[in-house]
Amino acid sequence: MTKLSRNFYTRNTFQISREILGKILVHNSQKGITSGRIVEVEAYVGPNDPASHTYLNRRTQRTEIQFREGGFIYVYQVYGIHFCFNVVTEAENKPEVILVRALEPIEGIKLMIKRRGFKEVNQRNIFNLANGPAKLCEAMEINKTHYGADLCGNKIYIVDDNFHIKPEDIIASPRINIDYSGKAAEYPWRFFIKGNPFVSKAKQKK
DNA sequence: AAAATGATCCTT
DNA sequence: AGGATCATTTTC
Numbered sequence: 001m002t003k004l005s006r007n008f009y010t011r012n013t014f015q016i017s018r019e020i021l022g023k024i025l026v027h028n029s030q031k032g033i034t035s036g037r038i039v040e041v042e043a044y045v046g047p048n049d050p051a052s053h054t055y056l057n058r059r060t061q062r063t064e065i066q067f068r069e070g071g072f073i074y075v076y077q078v079y080g081i082h083f084c085f086n087v088v089t090e091a092e093n094k095p096e097v098i099l100v101r102a103l104e105p106i107e108g109i110k111l112m113i114k115r116r117g118f119k120e121v122n123q124r125n126i127f128n129l130a131n132g133p134a135k136l137c138e139a140m141e142i143n144k145t146h147y148g149a150d151l152c153g154n155k156i157y158i159v160d161d162n163f164h165i166k167p168e169d170i171i172a173s174p175r176i177n178i179d180y181s182g183k184a185a186e187y188p189w190r191f192f193i194k195g196n197p198f199v200s201k202a203k204q205k206k
Numbered sequence: 207a208a209a210a211t212g213a214t215c216c217t218t
Numbered sequence: 219a220g221g222a223t224c225a226t227t228t229t230c
Contacts, residue, residue, distance in 0.1 A: 042213070051213070062226060080224025082214050099213060134214050144225095177213060 009070030036103030051181035054095035066095035082134030
């Protein structure tokens with residue numbers, strides 16, 4: 001079990017996207033520890049990516065953290081209701097991120113069930129705990145207060161437990177819900193673990 | 207100051 | 219297929 005350090009994050013976004021699958025996201029919160037294996041992500045590669053919040057280098061209060069070096073947390077709110085958790089990648093002034101879309105719950109399942117507002121711990125609920133970007137934020141209790149936090153710290157971080165995924169078990173497909181971005185909507189920049197039942201319900205190839 | 211726009215989820 | 223529900227950004 002080793003915590004990923006700075007040099008893991010300050011690299012090519014696509015390479016990290018593939019390598020981060022199978023790693024474990026941990027939140028050491030006041031109420032207890034929750035963790036889950038990352039099974040689905042999407043790459044957003046900045047100035048040249050019409051689907052990215054930093055397309056054409058758009059720099060606002062919201063996107064500011066993306067311009068830092070890799071390893072920091074980018075949290076944003078969508079639809080006024082939900083939060084999405086992203087990992088900042090690459091070197092300073094290369095505003096790229098990886099959106100974490102789904103987790104396979106590992107630790108603190110009872111706490112996650114509670115945060116999600118489910119009544120009981122059953123298989124169906126466990127599958128629905130974190131199989132979507134906003135769901136995992138609720139289950140892990142990640143919100144705006146974590147904007148800009150350092151993944152190299154002790155609160156929220158990612159660890160490697162030597163879980164191995166064969167390269168052929170990583171599926172690349174188009175990203176979800178970015179129809180507004182024209183041709184970029186077709187780019188295969190969503191990555192998930194083949195056959196994993198915790199991947200989000202969005203259209204999924206065989 | 208006001209309008210438009212969602213990197214979603216849940217229910218019907 | 220549609221409603222919830224509001225922060226962030228853009229436009230006037």
